[in-house]
Every structure is written in C-alpha cells, then in structure tokens.
Amino acid sequence: FILRIEDTDRTRFVAESLQDIMDSLKWLGLDWDEGPGARGTDEKAGYGSDPTAHGPYGPYFQSERLDLYHKYARQLIADGHAYYCFCSSERLNAVRTAQEAAKQPPGYDRHCRTLSPEEVQSRFDAGEKAVVRFKMPLKGTTEVYDELRGKLSFENRTLDDHILLKSDGFPTYHLAVVVDDHLMKITHAVRGEEWIASFPRHVLLYQALGWELPKFVHLPIFLAPSGGGKLSKRHGATGLKEYRDKGYLPEALFNFLLLLGWHPSDEQELFTAEEALKVFTVDRINKSPVAFSTDKLDWFNGVYIRKMDPRELSKRCLPFLQESGLLPDPC
Template sequence: MTDKSHSGPVRVRYAPSPTGDPHVGNLRTALLNWVFARHAGGQFIVRIEDTDRERMVDGSLDRILSALEWLGLDWDEGPGVDGPHAPYVQSDRKALGKYAKAAQMLIDNGQAYECTCTPERLDQVRLRQRAEKKPTGYDSYCRNKSDEERTADKAQGLATVVRFKVPLEGEVVFNDVLRGPLTFDPSLLQDFVILKSDGYPTYHLAHIVDDHDMGITHVLRSEEWISSTPRHVMVYEGFGWEPPAFVHLSILLGPDRAKLSKRHGDTALLEFRDKGFLPETMFNFLSLLGWSAGDDEEVMTREQIVEKFSLDGLNAAPSIFNITKLEWMNGVYLRQLPVHALAEILIPELEAPDGLPASISRPLDRDYVTELVPLVHERLKVIDREELAGMLAYFFQDEIELDPAAVVQKGMNEAATASALESAAVALESAEAFESEPLEEGFRALCVELGLKPRQFFGALRVALTARRVAPPLFDTMVALGRERSIARVRRAAALLLRDQAVS
C-alpha cells in the first residue's frame, strides 16, 4: 500500500478554510499530515484557503492556528513562517494573478472555456431537466461557442466564469494509496467552474495550482473528497502536471456509527481544550483514528507515534470517535503527570473566577495545592473547574456548609452519631503522630471500641470533614486538613446534630 511514486522529500500541507471553528475531523487530518512529514523528514505546510468569501467567519483563522499550536503541530512554511512559496493565503495569491493566469493557460490549450450563462438561464435549465426527470447540471451551452459569439458576449458586459472542459469519453483513473486504483466515468460529470466571475478561483482550481507550485508530494485528506478527485485528476492532466499521491483518510463516525456531528457532543477541537483535555491526550487519541502502529500499544508519546508511523498503518474503514475512550486516555495522561506538574496545571484553573468559590482568597498556596494533588490524582479524567472545585474547595474553607442529616449513617441516630464524633475529636487531639497510617490504625481500634462498623463511623467522619459522601481517602483528608481544622469540623458536626435533636 505504501506509495513509492514520488521521489525526494515528502511535502504535505494542511489547507483549512477560515469558515468556522476547527473540528476534530479537520485537525485529525492536519495531525496525520504533520506526523507523516516528521516521520519522513519532510516538510509540513499550512496554507489558508480563503477563496469562499461569503462563508468567511471573523476570528476563525486565529482559532485554527491556536488549535494547531495547542496540539504542537508546528509548520515549516505558512502564516508567520517565511518560505520559498509565499504567500500562503489564497486571497494574497489571487491578488498576484496566479489563478487567473492558470485559468487562461487551460483556455489556451483547449481544456477550459469562458461561460457567460446568467443565473436566470441556469435556473431555467435546471427546471427543464427536473421536468424531464434528468440529472440536473450544466448543459455545456457555452462550450462550443465560436470566437465571434464570445466576442459578442464580452461586448455586452456579461459576467464571465471559466469552466473546465470535461472529456466526453474515456475513463478517469487514479490511485488511492489506501484503496488502490479507482475508476470514474467522466460523462457523469458536467463542465465545472474553476474561476468565478469575481476573479476568485474555486477549490477545484486553487488547491491544484498551489499544490503544484509548492511541490506537494502527498495529499492526505478526508474520504469525502474521493468523489471530487476525478475532477482534480482531469485538471492536473489539463495542465500536463503530475498529481500528488492521494491518501483519503477514513471517515469519522460517532458511537452510533452515524457520521460524526454536533449531536454526538463537542466536535470543535478547542472545546476539548476548554473542558480540560490535555494536548498530549488529543494528539495520541486523534492519531489512532484511522491509523494503527500494528501492535496493541494505544498510549504513546508524540515521539513514539512519529517513529512508528507509516502509510501502511492507515485503514480505510470508518473510525469511531468514542468520547468515553478519550476520557479514559486523558485520565491515563493525567495520572502519568508528576505531582508538581499537575499542580501547576490545576492552580490557574482553581484560581479562575469560575473555579473555587470567590470567598476563598487568591493566590493559593502553591505548596499546599501540591500537597493536595495526590488526593485527587487518581480520580481525574479531565481538568474541569466545577469538578475540581467540588473535589478541593473544602480544603481551603474555614467552615463548610453541612447538612447534619447527611452525617448520620444507616443504622445510627443523631445522638449516637454525635457521641461517636466527640470520641473521634478526642482521638484526634491525643494522636501522637498526625499521619495517615497511624490515624487509620487508631480509628479502626476506636471503631471496635464504639461497636460501630467502619462504614458507619468512617462515613460519618467523611461527611463531617468534607460535607460530601464521596471524598479522597479519609485519613489522607485529615492530614491535609490538619489537626485543628479536623477537630473543629468534627465537633461542629456533633454540635449541629445535638442542636437538631434538642429542637425535635
């Protein structure tokens, strides 16, 4: 399956259109291009295809470049990086007349022609075709006009586009690196527009001219472009240029095996960043959508992925974007982080306005946050501010909001729970070594002495200390809170229980 038709250094490109937020499928394509270039010791070029002016979205280009930078996909040529084939923005290349000259070249060699059909005429053609139950499309009206007719059209000032002249017979054959030779019947295609009346090229012309000028050797792009590739092959042949190797990547599906879309959840890449996924996770996860190293290894570093990559490892079968697997992988990466490194990630999230409650003063004690990290390290799947605040806020608060009823465990009542908590407070006061293991040993002995099950006693203590039924290991929590705060919280819980009992 490996393509060997292009000698010399590998040159690939990622050519996004700034028409919206970059989504995971688009960035998967960029990533695999980048990995291929780095594996082969080639170049990765970023080119901005902004010829669809009506669909341009403000800020989209900045978000595209931010997504590349977040994933660590540096480019050798492109925006902000000078190269021998500048400019790397198609509107700038259009201003230099590159596409108009290319279209004229095709006209001159008989592969394209000027078309002055008005929108009204094209609408009439489509209506007639529908009435006759024929496929709709351009009817080649201007294809065989004489020079005199074309001169007359120009004299009328009619808007002019340039259409490629599709061969009327034969076959279009191209090789897809993943799928092998593919054959298409050109008679099923109509003469298509390559240069619009405003002077802007369509994709079918612009990317071919740019790929040729920039020496692109391989085009890795989504499977959805297969149906357009016959047009591109014909244009290459029209110019007399050798096309690059085509590698159409597998389509991305949701867990329900429908095409990945917003109904499956987030698809914009930067939303995953904002929801606490690590760039290392996303790089690893996206690399495995349609590619395999040929072993059972799934969690790999960037360097390992680059080293193991080959076109042979690509698979044409649809790839499933499984958010559950992504969360699992992110948890693996989080757990692999050194404590101090994770602390540095958590601190700005906790200090953010929507992180810890506003009542908690900033800046946080970095050493204390580092001490708390091991308590939540194993539970993290993403860096989610709301979740982090729920896990850690009570470590920074002097007093917690406590529901006394939640302290009472199954098989206990308010009086028995209050009495057990007071015994716990006394044990905390008298503990010689305020460390996790001796505390656990002492409290297990106290549990037997009080005639309580560990689930009852420790459950009451957990809620008294944290106001939560689920929290980090109990005795690690005590150590992190410190002796004084632990005693104060346990006694306050006991007092609230006794108060409620007196009221009732």
C-alpha cells in the same frame, strides 16, 4: 509542514478565526515550517505582509494568490481545456428543474462549451460576467490511484464541467488546491474521503496543466458515536479550542486522533508524537468510516492525567482554577 489559509469562499470567511486556527494547532503540538505564524518567522505577519515573510512559496493566503489562479485559468482556456460560461443563475435553475422532472442526473448542460472567441468577446463587451469551467472529457473513463484504496475508475460522462473561477474572480477549491499544491511542491495530498468524487477532476487538471501528480490519500470519515451518520456539530463535534477549554490534554487528544482510523502492528495504545512518526504507515489506515467515541477520549485523558508529573499537572490546572474563582488571578 505548510499551513495554507484557504479563504476563497467569501461567504464563509471569518478573519478572526485565523488566530484560533494557529493557537489550536500549536496547542496540539503541530508546529509548521511555512505559513502564517510558522516557527522562525514573524508570527504577527498576516494579510498584506511580505509574501516571503512565512516561507519561500508565499503568500500563504489564497485570497492573496488570485493573480496566479487567473494566470493558469487563462492558460487552460488557451490550451482548449477550459471555457467561459455566461449562464445566469436563472438559466441554471431552469436546467436543473427540467433535469429533475425528466429524472436525469443534475449537472451543467455545457451550453457555453462551444462559444467562439468572437462570441465570448462580444458578451464581455456587453458587460456580461462569466465563470470559467473545465472541459471534462465526454467519453471514456478516468483512472486515478489512491495510496490507501488503490486504483479507482470514473466514467467521464458522469463528471460535470465544474467551475474553476467564479464570476467574482475568486477560484473554486478545485483550481486553487491544484495550483497551490504544485507551486508549493506538495508531495502528498491527504484529505477526507468526501473528496473522492472530486479526485478525477483534480487529476485531469494536473494532466491538463502538464504537472506531475502528488501522491493522494483519502482518509475515512468520522461517524457519530451512535453510528448514525457522519460526525457533525449536532453530535457534539467541536473545534480544538473547545476541547482545550474543557480540560482535555493535548497529548491525550493527539493520541486519540492518531488511533481513530489507524492501528499499529502491535497492541500499543499510548504514543508520543515522536513514537508515532517512527511507526506510522499509510497501509494501516482503515478504509471504512470510524466512530468517534467520547468515552475512549475520556479514557486517554485520564491515563495522561494520572501519568503526568504532579508539578506539571498543577501548572496546567492553574488557569482552570483561576477561571472558576477557586484561586485568585495573579493579575
């Protein structure tokens, strides 16, 4: 179990959130083997620390792995699978506007795809900045296999020449996740179904780099309790920290999330993590989106509160009583 910090989107980067992520995962009982704060490692080691401080495949912060992404981007260019693109945001906006006016699907028009090496060097010499784009096949189909959904097929003409490296030198998710999953020897890539559209891009990247594919599983999304679209913050979706602060037990939240989109072979509803590991199989995950029910979460929390040893329950209640002023703080 690896904790990897995907911090390459600098517009959304918040350094202080790292500790919240680690605290929340540990509160839920998810203890990882590699990555910042991993058991048996220096839990305080963070940015700029020894790359092997958290495991053998570090560093585990993507922002500290830029040399690796640049190496494989250059390899893709040399092998004819990627190219430099110098198009300005103004030109890209103009292309998009023209496509919308012509009722064409939006996408990059591959303007820089056939630039010669001499043209590329000349533009770099002139001080121009470039992104690196992947050369998607122009014809045919790309077939991919999902362990839950089976074989999926995509028309290559509908797939854009997506960006691998941005002009600031940081990779996009597409390049970073493929490089990291391969180098960290990830065997199963499990993620939300919103990434299905990117599935063929990642498979083609693996093939272009000559790497073996991991097994892919795309999980169903969570719907709002009312069924009105994907669950979001406006529906009350919050981070684990807020559920903890509201008094939900980690055992209850774990059990609730386990059954949100997965069903066992019998009518059992209460599972410890150890019990779940023994019976969990991918084929029992729902393919369709599932509604997030706060009422069901409350029910699980009530069950776990009532079955908890009174001494343990008192211990867990103590911080809430102290924070509310009903009991004095021992400090």
